[in-house]
Amino acid sequence: MSDIKTHYRNCNICEAMCGIEIKYKAESKEIISIKGDKNDPFSKGHMCPKALALQDFYEDKDRLKSPIKRMADGWQEISWQQAFAEIGEKFSAIQNAYGKNALGIYLGNPNAHNFGNSLVLKPFSKAMGTLNRFSSASTDQMPHHVAANYMLGNGMLIPVPDIDRTDFMLIIGANPVVSNGSMMTAPGVLNRLTAIQKRGGKVVVVDPQRTKTAKIADQHLFIRPEKDALLLLSLIHCIFANNQVHLGHLSDSVNGLADIEQMAKDYPPEAVAEHIGISVDDIKTLAAEMSGAESAVCYSRMGASTQSFGGLCQWLTIVLNVITGNFDREGGAMFPLPAFNLLRGKTAGHPTNFGKYQSRVQKMPFFNGEFPTATLADEILTEGDGQIKAMITIAGNPVLSAPDGQKLGQAFQSLDFMVAVDIYLNETTKHADIILPATTGLENSHYDIFFHSFAVRNTAKYSAPLFEKTEHQLADWEILNGIAEAVTGKPALPYAPEMILDMELKAGPYGKESDSEQALDLEKLKANPHGIDLGSLQPSLPKRLLTASGKIELAPSLFINDLPRLNKLILSPAIDPHYPFELISRRLVKSHNTWTQNSARLVKGKNPVTLEIHPTDADKLGISQGQLVVVSSPVGEVTLPASVTDDVLVGVVSMPQGWGHNQAGTQMTTAATQAGVSINDVTAADRVDVLTGNAAFNGTPVAIRAA
Numbered sequence: 001m002s003d004i005k006t007h008y009r010n011c012n013i014c015e016a017m018c019g020i021e022i023k024y025k026a027e028s029k030e031i032i033s034i035k036g037d038k039n040d041p042f043s044k045g046h047m048c049p050k051a052l053a054l055q056d057f058y059e060d061k062d063r064l065k066s067p068i069k070r071m072a073d074g075w076q077e078i079s080w081q082q083a084f085a086e087i088g089e090k091f092s093a094i095q096n097a098y099g100k101n102a103l104g105i106y107l108g109n110p111n112a113h114n115f116g117n118s119l120v121l122k123p124f125s126k127a128m129g130t131l132n133r134f135s136s137a138s139t140d141q142m143p144h145h146v147a148a149n150y151m152l153g154n155g156m157l158i159p160v161p162d163i164d165r166t167d168f169m170l171i172i173g174a175n176p177v178v179s180n181g182s183m184m185t186a187p188g189v190l191n192r193l194t195a196i197q198k199r200g201g202k203v204v205v206v207d208p209q210r211t212k213t214a215k216i217a218d219q220h221l222f223i224r225p226e227k228d229a230l231l232l233l234s235l236i237h238c239i240f241a242n243n244q245v246h247l248g249h250l251s252d253s254v255n256g257l258a259d260i261e262q263m264a265k266d267y268p269p270e271a272v273a274e275h276i277g278i279s280v281d282d283i284k285t286l287a288a289e290m291s292g293a294e295s296a297v298c299y300s301r302m303g304a305s306t307q308s309f310g311g312l313c314q315w316l317t318i319v320l321n322v323i324t325g326n327f328d329r330e331g332g333a334m335f336p337l338p339a340f341n342l343l344r345g346k347t348a349g350h351p352t353n354f355g356k357y358q359s360r361v362q363k364m365p366f367f368n369g370e371f372p373t374a375t376l377a378d379e380i381l382t383e384g385d386g387q388i389k390a391m392i393t394i395a396g397n398p399v400l401s402a403p404d405g406q407k408l409g410q411a412f413q414s415l416d417f418m419v420a421v422d423i424y425l426n427e428t429t430k431h432a433d434i435i436l437p438a439t440t441g442l443e444n445s446h447y448d449i450f451f452h453s454f455a456v457r458n459t460a461k462y463s464a465p466l467f468e469k470t471e472h473q474l475a476d477w478e479i480l481n482g483i484a485e486a487v488t489g490k491p492a493l494p495y496a497p498e499m500i501l502d503m504e505l506k507a508g509p510y511g512k513e514s515d516s517e518q519a520l521d522l523e524k525l526k527a528n529p530h531g532i533d534l535g536s537l538q539p540s541l542p543k544r545l546l547t548a549s550g551k552i553e554l555a556p557s558l559f560i561n562d563l564p565r566l567n568k569l570i571l572s573p574a575i576d577p578h579y580p581f582e583l584i585s586r587r588l589v590k591s592h593n594t595w596t597q598n599s600a601r602l603v604k605g606k607n608p609v610t611l612e613i614h615p616t617d618a619d620k621l622g623i624s625q626g627q628l629v630v631v632s633s634p635v636g637e638v639t640l641p642a643s644v645t646d647d648v649l650v651g652v653v654s655m656p657q658g659w660g661h662n663q664a665g666t667q668m669t670t671a672a673t674q675a676g677v678s679i680n681d682v683t684a685a686d687r688v689d690v691l692t693g694n695a696a697f698n699g700t701p702v703a704i705r706a707a
């Protein structure tokens with residue numbers, strides 16, 4: 001008799017929300033196999049190699065299971081009770097002595113993939129009473145939120161490409177074949193891209209690297225780093241010049257069209273081609289194809305966001321989609337309507353909080369409840385009123401993920417007190433006084449609150465925990481409740497996440513309390529473990545716009561006023577002869593940011609952290625395949641093997657992000673054996689998109705020499 005059982009859930013590592021099927025033995029808590037769930041209505045059996053590692057994280061001997069405290073002679077296990085009491089005491093004492101803002105909070109990427117934390121973090125941050133909040137959003141997608149806020153009325157009203165119905169997809173600065181899509185939840189994205197081609201459509205990629213996505217595209221245009229805003233302006237110029245502007249059903253719902261026309265006059269292809277590295281003809285053809293296609297969508301992501309002009313890029317991407325008649329229509333840029341609708345009850349016309357506060361040291365804007373991470377080290381290290389004296393990091397590893405990570409490590413080391421809520425003793429958490437480990441992955445229940453909001457199809461799915469946590473373990477949200485209670489006397493989230501989910505599902509657009517025949521509630525999701533399909537994306541504007549005017553604001557002055565900064569770049573590009581190369585990042589199929597490298601099956605094989613450099617540059621510097629090279633910047637240097645390839649532009653070099661695990665004092669034994677170095681040992685914290693405060697990783701000026 002076999003006791004092998006089957007469990008269905010969503011993988012929550014990345015944004016793709018793949019459904020997986022897990023065979024396991026209940027009694028011994030042993031996992032037999034992990035496969036794609038063919039009956040998931042959204043992912044239809046797709047998954048990537050990382051999902052297999054969910055087993056590794058579950059079984060990982062290095063994973064922390066109880067709170068640990070730093071003592072004179074090393075780390076020691078302590079009880080939850082003691083941990084909360086000491087944290088409560090320290091945080092309160094520091095905030096009483098130096099003010100509420102003396103506590104800093106950093107939230108990392110896995111929070112967005114964590115059901116409980118998606119709900120508890122807002123009230124938790126509020127309970128802590130500090131404005132000094134930071135997150136990986138500002139080393140990633142903040143420009144998207146700023147553009148949506150100003151143009152559509154809410155930072156979370158973000159358009160996604162209707163990839164399954166489009167005839168023409170222009171991908172700028174994204175590599176979804178490897179990343180599996182971002183701000184575009186589309187499990188099995190490779191199939192979705194090739195389906196465009198099979199139905200006679202076209203995919204064009206604009207990227208300084210010939211990525212895996214570029215390789216399957218119909219056309220790849222190499223672009224010089226950080227020049228995307230110029231390309232977008234020029235495409236917009238061509239569409240006006242050719243009289244091809246049409247707004248479709250939004251013709252009465254757009255403000256600022258004349259301002260855009262006026263502004264775009266300055267950017268004919270002839271004026272920008274040389275700077276961006278794309279020919280006049282190619283720009284003109286691209287504009288003609290985009291406006292001539294039955295339906296088309298421009299999708300721009302990381303490459304057009306983590307750069308000095310991220311704000312401009314995300315603004316202009318929306319403009320391009322609007323003026324080609326591809327906004328809020330099938331095959332264009334559309335708005336998901338999730339069952340748990342984050343925008344439920346939001347009313348139009350709320351004044352923006354953008355820049356309501358400025359960071360103390362670098363005067364960077366506060367937005368979406370946070371300051372830019374690029375300025376965190378300064379806020380800790382610069383003495384004076386309002387200095388951060390204590391920190392809590394929650395599911396984040398900014399020592400490896402933030403610009404000038406080494407300096408941030410030193411800053412953490414200088415704090416009076418630091419707490420990390422994390423599953424590993426790693427490059428960031430090693431600076432903490434107390435580490436609080438949460439349950440993770442298969443031990444947690446899951447509902448993707450955020451990524452259903454960015455999905456290319458409306459679906460809903462709840463995952464129960466596969467294995468009940470042990471008596472001694474706590475979920476992330478319970479830990480944060482424990483801290484809030486110790487500091488304020490009250491939990492931050494007084495209800496269980498499941499209760500809130502059930503209530504939101506019922507009150508949502510497909511809920512029991514609506515006239516939708518879906519009649520969704522938690523019970524129904526539990527009865528449908530493969531997930532429920534809620535249909536393709538539907539046009540929903542102008543009804544869902546949240547701007548005060550009720551229209552799309554095409555030309556907010558915030559963006560228009562940022563153009564002179566861009567123009568300066570054309571007139572006088574600042575190239576430091578000491579750092580003549582432009583460094584960009586790349587993602588790897590088998591690693592996820594900084595934290596999956598302790599899975600032996602994901603990291604086996606040779607060191608993937610190489611410097612990609614063009615043969616012309618390698619020749620000039622006398623660098624051969626595999627030779628060790630030094631990459632240096634004013635901030636620091638790293639040494640790694642060269643990979644000579646014409647997959648990168650001349651003058652551009654590329655390194656994987658998310659590595660650098662051989663630091664002393666960490667306890668990720670598999671990861672520590674990896675030779676990969678951290679790209680953020682050379683990126684600079686003063687390189688930001690000054691408009692949005694987002695880190696500008698792309699195009700970091702570096703020098704290269706043989707080691």
Ligand SMILES: Nc1nc2c(c(=O)[nH]1)N[C@H]1C(S)=C(S)[C@@H](COP(=O)(O)OP(=O)(O)OC[C@H]3O[C@@H](n4cnc5c(=O)[nH]c(N)nc54)[C@H](O)[C@@H]3O)O[C@H]1N2
Nearest residue numbers: 108109140395396397398401421422440585593594595657
């Ligand atoms: N140069 C360069 N830098 C980059 C990027 C780049 O492309 N180039 N990419 C940027 C992007 S897009 C992002 S999102 C950021 C990511 O930046 P971060 O969010 O700071 O980095 P992560 O690697 O996601 O850190 C995850 C942390 O959460 C912990 N963790 C994992 N699961 C759980 C859990 O269930 N509970 C808890 N409590 N902890 C958990 C891990 O151990 C790890 O410490 O990096 C950014 N940095």
Ligand SMILES: Nc1nc2c(c(=O)[nH]1)N[C@H]1C(S)=C(S)[C@@H](COP(=O)(O)OP(=O)(O)OC[C@H]3O[C@@H](n4cnc5c(=O)[nH]c(N)nc54)[C@H](O)[C@@H]3O)O[C@H]1N2
Nearest residue numbers: 173174175179182225226301302303588589591592593698
């Ligand atoms: N396997 C894997 N998947 C992941 C992750 C991972 O670490 N590993 N991380 C997840 C996270 S947190 C995120 S945010 C998403 C990101 O997903 P994507 O947005 O697809 O990001 P990347 O894969 O980094 O691709 C960004 C591309 O921009 C290009 N680029 C760099 N500079 C410029 C520029 O100036 N202009 C243009 N046009 N392009 C430029 C780079 O060459 C790169 O190909 O991926 C997620 N998925």
Ligand code: SF4
Nearest residue numbers: 011014017018048051
């Ligand atoms: S693509 Fe993302 S969600 Fe899908 S299996 Fe891979 S890591 Fe998990």
Ligand SMILES: [Mo]
Nearest residue numbers: 109136140141
């Ligand atoms: Mo990210």
